[in-house]
Amino acid sequence: MHTETGHMILSLLIIFAAGKFMGEVFERLRQPAVIGELLAGVIIGPGVLALVKPGEVAETVATMGVVVLMFAVGLETRPSELFKVGRTATIVATLGVIAPMALGFAAGSVMGFTRPEALFIGTALVATSVGITARVLADRGLITTRTARIVLAAAVIDDVLGMLVLSGVTGSVRGGVDVWHIGLIFLQAAVFLGFEVFIAPKIVNRHAHWLDKLHIPNAPLVVSIIVMLAMAALSEWIGLAGIVGAFFAGMMFAETSDRFELEARVKPLYEWLVPYFFVVTGMKVQPALFAKPAVLLPGLALVTLAVLTKVVGCGLGALGGGVREALAVGVGMVPRGEVGLIVASVGLSMGIVSPTVYAIVVLVVVVTTVIVPPVLPPLFMLAQGDAPVELGRRRSAKAEEAA
Amino acid sequence: MHTETGHMILSLLIIFAAGKFMGEVFERLRQPAVIGELLAGVIIGPGVLALVKPGEVAETVATMGVVVLMFAVGLETRPSELFKVGRTATIVATLGVIAPMALGFAAGSVMGFTRPEALFIGTALVATSVGITARVLADRGLITTRTARIVLAAAVIDDVLGMLVLSGVTGSVRGGVDVWHIGLIFLQAAVFLGFEVFIAPKIVNRHAHWLDKLHIPNAPLVVSIIVMLAMAALSEWIGLAGIVGAFFAGMMFAETSDRFELEARVKPLYEWLVPYFFVVTGMKVQPALFAKPAVLLPGLALVTLAVLTKVVGCGLGALGGGVREALAVGVGMVPRGEVGLIVASVGLSMGIVSPTVYAIVVLVVVVTTVIVPPVLPPLFMLAQGDAPVELGRRRSAKAEEAA
Numbered sequence: 135m136h137t138e139t140g141h142m143i144l145s146l147l148i149i150f151a152a153g154k155f156m157g158e159v160f161e162r163l164r165q166p167a168v169i170g171e172l173l174a175g176v177i178i179g180p181g182v183l184a185l186v187k188p189g190e191v192a193e194t195v196a197t198m199g200v201v202v203l204m205f206a207v208g209l210e211t212r213p214s215e216l217f218k219v220g221r222t223a224t225i226v227a228t229l230g231v232i233a234p235m236a237l238g239f240a241a242g243s244v245m246g247f248t249r250p251e252a253l254f255i256g257t258a259l260v261a262t263s264v265g266i267t268a269r270v271l272a273d274r275g276l277i278t279t280r281t282a283r284i285v286l287a288a289a290v291i292d293d294v295l296g297m298l299v300l301s302g303v304t305g306s307v308r309g310g311v312d313v314w315h316i317g318l319i320f321l322q323a324a325v326f327l328g329f330e331v332f333i334a335p336k337i338v339n340r341h342a343h344w345l346d347k348l349h350i351p352n353a354p355l356v357v358s359i360i361v362m363l364a365m366a367a368l369s370e371w372i373g374l375a376g377i378v379g380a381f382f383a384g385m386m387f388a389e390t391s392d393r394f395e396l397e398a399r400v401k402p403l404y405e406w407l408v409p410y411f412f413v414v415t416g417m418k419v420q421p422a423l424f425a426k427p428a429v430l431l432p433g434l435a436l437v438t439l440a441v442l443t444k445v446v447g448c449g450l451g452a453l454g455g456g457v458r459e460a461l462a463v464g465v466g467m468v469p470r471g472e473v474g475l476i477v478a479s480v481g482l483s484m485g486i487v488s489p490t491v492y493a494i495v496v497l498v499v500v501v502t503t504v505i506v507p508p509v510l511p512p513l514f515m516l517a518q519g520d521a522p523v524e525l526g527r528r529r530s531a532k533a534e535e536a537a
Numbered sequence: 538m539h540t541e542t543g544h545m546i547l548s549l550l551i552i553f554a555a556g557k558f559m560g561e562v563f564e565r566l567r568q569p570a571v572i573g574e575l576l577a578g579v580i581i582g583p584g585v586l587a588l589v590k591p592g593e594v595a596e597t598v599a600t601m602g603v604v605v606l607m608f609a610v611g612l613e614t615r616p617s618e619l620f621k622v623g624r625t626a627t628i629v630a631t632l633g634v635i636a637p638m639a640l641g642f643a644a645g646s647v648m649g650f651t652r653p654e655a656l657f658i659g660t661a662l663v664a665t666s667v668g669i670t671a672r673v674l675a676d677r678g679l680i681t682t683r684t685a686r687i688v689l690a691a692a693v694i695d696d697v698l699g700m701l702v703l704s705g706v707t708g709s710v711r712g713g714v715d716v717w718h719i720g721l722i723f724l725q726a727a728v729f730l731g732f733e734v735f736i737a738p739k740i741v742n743r744h745a746h747w748l749d750k751l752h753i754p755n756a757p758l759v760v761s762i763i764v765m766l767a768m769a770a771l772s773e774w775i776g777l778a779g780i781v782g783a784f785f786a787g788m789m790f791a792e793t794s795d796r797f798e799l800e801a802r803v804k805p806l807y808e809w810l811v812p813y814f815f816v817v818t819g820m821k822v823q824p825a826l827f828a829k830p831a832v833l834l835p836g837l838a839l840v841t842l843a844v845l846t847k848v849v850g851c852g853l854g855a856l857g858g859g860v861r862e863a864l865a866v867g868v869g870m871v872p873r874g875e876v877g878l879i880v881a882s883v884g885l886s887m888g889i890v891s892p893t894v895y896a897i898v899v900l901v902v903v904v905t906t907v908i909v910p911p912v913l914p915p916l917f918m919l920a921q922g923d924a925p926v927e928l929g930r931r932r933s934a935k936a937e938e939a940a
Contacts, residue, residue, distance in 0.1 A: 140773030370543030
């Protein structure tokens with residue numbers, strides 16, 4: 135390839151084609167396509183074939199992909215449906231933060247790591263990465279179930295709590311916790327969430343008819359994309375994950391979505407862009423890194439802990455809906471992601487966390503991400519038997535009525 | 538913004554929101570939205586407000602945009618319709634290469650530039666950039682007219698001829714034209730074009746039913762995106778513009794497009810991604826650069842020459858369809874783009890072209906791109922009166938029959 139543009143297009147091609155090919159293979163094995171995409175990433179990434187250079191080209195499209203994913207999930211989530219599970223989700227999130235933090239710290243100490251290192255290990259185990267769960271459930275048509283709503287709402291609260299824990303831990307390691315600063319962060323996040331859940335959807339519902347007055351074609355899609363990017367940027371600016379903002383942006387349009395056919399219009403964006411996120415995530419896995427015993431053994435121990443603390447912690451919070459729902463919620467909250475890596479990077483850059491501990495955290499992130507997709511659909515199907523209200527079915531019944 | 542992801546999302550937001558806002562303003566002024574997008578780019582770019590850093594993030598999405606644009610245009614172009622205008626397009630392209638090359642070289646020599654510099658000026662004036670014309674005509678529903686087909690086919694041939702001229706000129710400046718090398722380039726391009734026009738669409742028509750057997754959702758869209766990226770990459774690899782390959786990829790699916798609803802599915806990709814190309818193009822304009830008399834005066838003279846040589850050269854080739862069609866074709870071929878800049882960069886990196894001449898070429902590219910959109914729709918509407926067959930209307934009439 136002679137030109138920069140040519141290289142760019144070739145990277146876009148290899149990532150997409152490899153992801154979709156492996157996705158097709160896994161669909162045929164009756165497994166979620168997303169596992170195929172992750173695996174495709176490992177194979178084409180620098181760890182194995184090195185067909186694609188990681189870098190800004192890949193990261194840009196991956197970011198667009200995960201933002202679109204969470205926007206699409208938001209489109210299927212009405213605020214009222216989130217309220218219904220609000221109390222449960224808050225308990226789920228809180229227990230799901232305390233358990234991994236406390237036990238991660240304890241385990242780190244027992245394994246002989248320094249106190250600050252053990253603190254960072256605990257913190258890295260806190261933040262659920264909801265992308266993979268959302269993707270699997272959306273692909274299987276299970277994202278509108280009550281159980282899925284609990285996971286989504288809990289993941290948002292989990293993100294806020296995780297941010298507070300990270301501020302607290304970095305502060306305490308640096309020598310002093312700045313309570314005012316943490317209070318300010320919490321206030322910002324609370325105002326943002328409150329606005330997004332209670333006010334923003336009403337503004338959209340009331341003023342959506344303005345969209346018909348715009349001269350540009352396809353104005354509802356265009357404006358909703360602008361809102362999606364704006365909320366994601368705002369969310370990052372506050373210190374939350376961009377995907378939290380994208381999810382809320384989708385929710386803002388959930389009630390007007392049918393009228394503007396937003397779901398159908400977002401689907402092609404989803405099909406093209408979302409796989410980049412998962413393939414690029416896979417590209418970050420370098421198998422050779424995990425081969426050392428100093429990484430592998432404590433890593434696997436912490437993986438077990440990471441799984442158990444969320445399954446039990448979050449599960450306890452969701453017991454009100456029955457054991458099956460509790461299990462589904464717990465497992466849905468298991469995957470860790472970017473935030474865990476960011477925590478570990480912060481520790482690394484502060485000189486507190488050793489490269490070995492960093493590699494261990496990467497291992498935890500990778501394994502918790504890969505083991506969840508296969509078991510998620512059966513667990514969520516089972517949970518539907520227990521759940522008192524099945525919103526997804528109810529909603530489509532409503533749509534049939536209206537038709 | 539604290540994180541890299543945050544910056545990335547913010548850039549994506551500003552480019553899109555600014556482009557769509559200015560697009561809306563220009564639509565209300567009854568002008569093509571694309572002028573608004575170019576202007577938005579100038580305003581947010583480093584030349585004026587510097588809100589967005591140019592770089593790989595912006596370039597990635599811009600490249601995706603222009604590839605999607607030409608793919609969408611290809612979807613509306615059946616190979617048979619391209620054949621009908623093949624002879625005319627070949628003459629249009631050939632005269633439209635000879636005229637600017639010869640007169641550009643002559644003008645450069647008269648202005649006192651060195652012989653190699655004058656050669657590079659002529660070469661930079663050769664290559665039509667069909668993106669802007671295609672966008673304006675597609676937005677106005679004029680892309681399926683006979684006149685538009687002539688421009689599209691001529692632009693493809695123009696791209697091949699331009700590549701050959703560039704090889705010849707670089708060779709002659711370096712000390713010797715390698716006829717075998719140029720012959721090989723020509724052969725590669727001819728085989729590629731022949732395959733794309735005569736064979737590839739037939740392969741797709743015959744085997745498209747395989748797509749129904751795939752397990753991944755939305756398989757036709759997914760596979761056509763893979764083909765689009767593959768053809769664009771192949772095209773770049775051969776030395777042609779990536780958009781030529783994307784256009785052919787679209788054409789491969791033109792006959793199966795209705796069955797798979799590809800046009801409707803590509804539209805959301807178009808709405809989101811295409812504006813990035815034009816806004817990012819606008820970002821490359823730095824008004825301060827053109828303020829110097831040493832750039833402005835010869836620049837404006839060459840702009841005049843660039844317009845006249847295409848209008849008259851290409852127009853002469855299209856006279857068979859009447860004066861109005863000839864004028865529409867000529868004006869449609871006026872915009873220059875990336876290729877002109879690449880030619881000038883090659884000259885710059887070879888130490889043959891001075892920064893002043895480079896700035897002049899940039900000026901020619903910018904002005905020819907900006908002046909065409911407003912006049913294009915009326916000219917193409919007028920040409921429809923002369924044109925023997927109006928394919929667009931005919932085709933939609935056919936669709937109505939079928940319904």
